[in-house]
Amino acid sequence: MPSVHFAPIFQRHLPVQSLEPQGRDLSECLYALFQTYPSLKHYLLDDQNRIRQHVAVFINNQALKSRTNWNIPLNDNDQIYIMQALSGG
Template structure:
C-alpha cells in the first residue's frame, strides 16, 4: 500500500497525517482515501475524479497527476494550496 501524507486541514478531515492506501494510480489511491475517510470526499478530487486546482499531489517528490502510477512502497503527498496576502 502507498503511504499517503496529508497536511492540515486535510489531515484533520482524515484523523491524521499518515494513511496506508491501496491503488495502482494516484486517482485510485485518492478514491481509496475518500472511501476510508468520507469527510475528505470532494476536497481533493472533483466530481469527475480530477485533482482539484487548489491541490498539489506528489509521488516520491515528483508532481503527480490522476493517472500517475503508484507502487506499494511509494509516498504520495497531498498538499492544499496556501493562500493569503
C-alpha cells in the same frame, strides 16, 4: 503499499496524517481513501472529479502534472504527499 501523507490542514477530514491505502495506481489509492473518508473527496476534487486547484499532489517529490489523469502506477515504497497549494502575487 504506497504511503499517503497529508498536510495538517486535512486533519478536519482525517484522524491521521498518513495512511497506506490499497491500490496499484494513484486513482485506486485516492478512491480507497474516499470510501473510508467521504468528506475528503469533496475537499480534494471538484464537480468534474478533477483535483482542485488549491490542492497539490506529489509522488516521490514530483508534482502531479495533470488534475484529471491519475492512472499513475505506484510502487510499494512510493510516497504520496497531499497539501494545500499556495498562491499569491
